Amino acid sequence: MKTKSIIAGMLSTMLLAVGCNKEDGGNRVTPEAGVKTYASFSVSLLNQSTRAASNDPNAVTEETKISHLYIYIFNGGVLETKGQIILNADNKGTSALATTTGTKTIYAVANYNNTKGDIGSLQSDFEKQLIAATDIAEENGFFMAGKTEATLIERTEADAKQDGNLIKISVARGAAKVQMQFGTNVPVKPVVNATVADAKFTLAQQNSQMYLAKLIAGEFSPKGKTAEQTDANADGTYDHLAKLPTTDDEFKWINAETTYQNTYADSKYLAENVNEAPTTGNTSYVLVSLQVTPQATADATGNVTATPLTPNTTFYVLAKKDATSGKITFATKDDKILYFEQNADATTYKGTQVNLNDYEVLEYTNGISYYRLNIRDIRKTALTEKYAVNRNHYYKVNITEISNLGFNTATGTIPTDPTTPLETQTFISADITIKAWTVVDMNEPLG
Helix, strand or coil: CHHHHHHHHHHHHHHHHHHHHCCECCECCCCCCCCEEEEEEEEEECCCCCCCCCCCCCCCHHHHCCCCEEEEEEECCEEEEEEEECECCCCEECCCEEEECEEEEEEEEECCCCCCCCCCCEHHHHHCCEEEHHHCEECCEECEEEEEEEEECCCCHHHHHCCCCEEEEEEEECCEEEEEECCCCCCECCCCCEEEEEEEEEEECCECEEECCCCCCCCCCCCCCHHHCCCECCCCCECCECCCCCCHHHHCCEECECCCCCCCCCCEEECCECCCCCCCCCCCEEEEEEEEEECCEECCCCCEECCCCCCCCCEEEEEEECCCCCCEEECEECCEECCECCHHHHHHHHHHCHHHCCCEEEEEHHHEEEEEEECCCCCCCCHHHHCCECCCCEEEEEEEEECCCCECCHHHHCCCCCCCCCCCCCCEEEEEEEECCCEEEEEEEEC
């Protein structure tokens, strides 16, 4: 009996110690896992304060709105709790979410309402949920997501509303942002012998889908690995990338400004796109349109007259294009491109020149020339990183030089062979800078 009393006393002491361990001056030290509790949430955009637009000079109103927010709490990689949080003016939740104590992985997803609720029960499935690129940059709310780890302790709903179990989460926009600047005195190399104007831009070969969660190193975007890039279309791009439009209206061109105009209307947005082996066929790029006005034209004999054409005039050149790489070479005279006002003159001249047998006559309708500018971060050396389009990055493209005449069609910017290495020929020069958002300044020459 005496032995039993001693054991009972020891057990009582141990239980008391555990109970005392749960509280230390009002703070939980060793919280029990799995006990009902409540959590409250405050959300901020990455690298910002809790008020969405308060301290980001690179953000505009449309990019900071949070119309609705969903919280997903995972316990050991399994979804435990999910719910919608209503935010006040400071982006703090007005209610608490019922959950359990313990260490959790918590996701905040803004402006993306999965009404079906079929996100899967596993964190790994949730993180690789696919979102259409068309849904990530809506004017009434940009898709955003963020992740944090937190240890929740036992709190009442009232305590949670008073910042007990307050979880602070930073969310990042899923979209990348592109703007283009074309100054008033962009230099044009002598070989071009033309004036340029009416700069416009749009995006090409952007990813059609992206993961809900930020890309994990080594996994890349949907179909971003080389092994998955076997299904190439005849136009030289891969089937998971957006195709070039077939009409001018579908391009949705944006006029470039002489100085950056950081507005929603002056921006283009696209999904992240990371490739193990970046090539011309899988890399997202800025498609630039310029109106080119030759300062001299040639007749059927090749005689050049230094009389500028009227802007918006269709002209013709002789060019040789490598179908595989897309590299284009123009016929020149005195180190300047030969321009013809008439197709017949270009054809006749070609027939008299033995060295131009493999050249063809290219028509530049209304003087429009197209350029490809691969989205890149010149601060990076590894090609995978250099030519990656990353979410929440702001790519500011500043055209620095026109080094050559571009392509006569938009489709000319896509080589037939999608495995063509990048940096073989670009036709355009630009500086690209990155800030937060995260801004990427691209100072690039055209041509």
